[in-house]
Amino acid sequence: MTRLSPAGLGLRLAVGVAIALFLALVGLPLVALIVRVAPGELIRRLGDPIVLAALRLSLITSLIATAVVVTLGLPVAYVLATREFRGKRLLEVCLDLPMVLPPTVAGLALLLAFGRAGLLGGALGALGVSVPFTTLAVIIAQAFMAAPFFVAPTRAAFGSVDQRYLDAARTLRASEAHRFARVMLPLAAPSIVAAAAMACARALGEFGATITFAGNLPGRTQTMPLAVYVALEGDLGAAVAMSLLLVVTSVGLLLALRSGGQGFFMSRAPARRR
Amino acid sequence: MRRAFVARRVGSAAALLAAYGTSPGAHHAQHAQSREVVVFAAASLTEAFHALGAEYERRHPGAVVRLDFGGSQQLARQLDQGAQADVFASADQQWMTYVAERRLLDAPAVVFARNRLTVIVPAANPGGIRRLEDLARPGVKLVLAAEAVPAGRYAREAIGRLAALRGFPTDYRRRVLGNVVSEEETVRGVAGKVQLGEADAGIVYTSDVSPSVARTVHALAIPDSAAVTASYPIAVLAGAANRPDALGFVALVCSAAGQQLLARYRFLPAATVAPRPGSP
Numbered sequence: 214m215t216r217l218s219p220a221g222l223g224l225r226l227a228v229g230v231a232i233a234l235f236l237a238l239v240g241l242p243l244v245a246l247i248v249r250v251a252p253g254e255l256i257r258r259l260g261d262p263i264v265l266a267a268l269r270l271s272l273i274t275s276l277i278a279t280a281v282v283v284t285l286g287l288p289v290a291y292v293l294a295t296r297e298f299r300g301k302r303l304l305e306v307c308l309d310l311p312m313v314l315p316p317t318v319a320g321l322a323l324l325l326a327f328g329r330a331g332l333l334g335g336a337l338g339a340l341g342v343s344v345p346f347t348t349l350a351v352i353i354a355q356a357f358m359a360a361p362f363f364v365a366p367t368r369a370a371f372g373s374v375d376q377r378y379l380d381a382a383r384t385l386r387a388s389e390a391h392r393f394a395r396v397m398l399p400l401a402a403p404s405i406v407a408a409a410a411m412a413c414a415r416a417l418g419e420f421g422a423t424i425t426f427a428g429n430l431p432g433r434t435q436t437m438p439l440a441v442y443v444a445l446e447g448d449l450g451a452a453v454a455m456s457l458l459l460v461v462t463s464v465g466l467l468l469a470l471r472s473g474g475q476g477f478f479m480s481r482a483p484a485r486r487r
Numbered sequence: 488m489r490r491a492f493v494a495r496r497v498g499s500a501a502a503l504l505a506a507y508g509t510s511p512g513a514h515h516a517q518h519a520q521s522r523e524v525v526v527f528a529a530a531s532l533t534e535a536f537h538a539l540g541a542e543y544e545r546r547h548p549g550a551v552v553r554l555d556f557g558g559s560q561q562l563a564r565q566l567d568q569g570a571q572a573d574v575f576a577s578a579d580q581q582w583m584t585y586v587a588e589r590r591l592l593d594a595p596a597v598v599f600a601r602n603r604l605t606v607i608v609p610a611a612n613p614g615g616i617r618r619l620e621d622l623a624r625p626g627v628k629l630v631l632a633a634e635a636v637p638a639g640r641y642a643r644e645a646i647g648r649l650a651a652l653r654g655f656p657t658d659y660r661r662r663v664l665g666n667v668v669s670e671e672e673t674v675r676g677v678a679g680k681v682q683l684g685e686a687d688a689g690i691v692y693t694s695d696v697s698p699s700v701a702r703t704v705h706a707l708a709i710p711d712s713a714a715v716t717a718s719y720p721i722a723v724l725a726g727a728a729n730r731p732d733a734l735g736f737v738a739l740v741c742s743a744a745g746q747q748l749l750a751r752y753r754f755l756p757a758a759t760v761a762p763r764p765g766s767p
Binding site: 324328329330343345346424427428429430433434442443445446447 | 558560561564609611613628630633635667668669670671672680683684685686
């Protein structure tokens, strides 16, 4: 057994205290939600039409938003990881912006861009499309806020793919598309799936941009976080139950996406050697 | 070298934390000397209470009026959850009663102002709303405050009264409420969505149509026969940390000078209740 110096002991103690405080900060609110709601109550609330409508809307919109972010974000992440060009740094900062932007500001910016009186309002209006106050607005708000949570880690995952595999593929005259589809994507897949799960969780929890850009109407734009906020002013019990439901849903979604997605990709990935 | 750098970084971070960390504490300690009075007020009172707060500070050097605005329902809930404040001004009796029933008032509330409702449409009038009947037309995007918000409850009441008027279709109420595209948490949220031109119409207080708002919206008056009058009660809270200034602020609001200021911000006088300076 190694003997610890007093300094080492102090450090260990400090680390232990930090961990305990951190767990209390992150874990205690969750525990408080769980102990506040009886299991029967949770199931009973699922029968409430408003809760059900909000839950359904939340699941549908956040899954669509995630699909949009993954589809449009993959090429962006790939180009950022493999190319150098002027203005790249600025583009990267802009892509990260939604992560630090206050969601209400994001909502206002979305209104000024896609709103009826916004930049694209005239063009959209000519097509007979009015975005604000629709479910589409909810999806746009969620995708906007969730995008950096997908693009940044995916770009990092592409960047960390071992260059030797790509070189090997190149010597075998694999095209770039082929190298992407058969080497890069499978190797980066676990990180990509994890990033998609994070983006989905962020979309599910989106509140500020949604209420600003999409408004708040049960069944159409009132997602779970909005329903919780409104219930806080009426039925506190409902608010707590819905919050817990949202937590359970998020955990379930994250677990399903990670295990399901990894299983799907891992079976296609080439064997890795270290 | 590296270590020193890290230590310096950590040090400055700690200093930053300390600066943020101590400010609420310091602020607490100074509470007594700086005579801070915290006022929770309905969102519709924003400009008027900023003026009243400044007036109070002018008349009582050393006093600091801190204003917190929100939907009356939000503020009442926060007070119920233990929020620390000295004065509560609600946009309806219902939420004042809610607070009173929880024994959070120092003394019964007094009505200090009244208000009327009006329909507003963006200046460009994208929905083509020219008469109140138009609100029932299919496809109109109407924004109201949520039902728990005083302005939302008053607005639904007004729509119900309009439906009973001659010339309005019998299913007016159902059709108008069917046109609601968003339920806002404060009346200012309604005004914002109309000002941005995103909603075709909204229902707000007449006092919300300030000269600056009036540049971007048109108001459609609701006839007297369907008018709903909002009453604003104010009270000192039982948990007031600064009771003298809380009483003083309420007295100013109810005084002739306070009433004059409120009138300048388009509020109606408290009518039936004579101002009783000094007694909240």
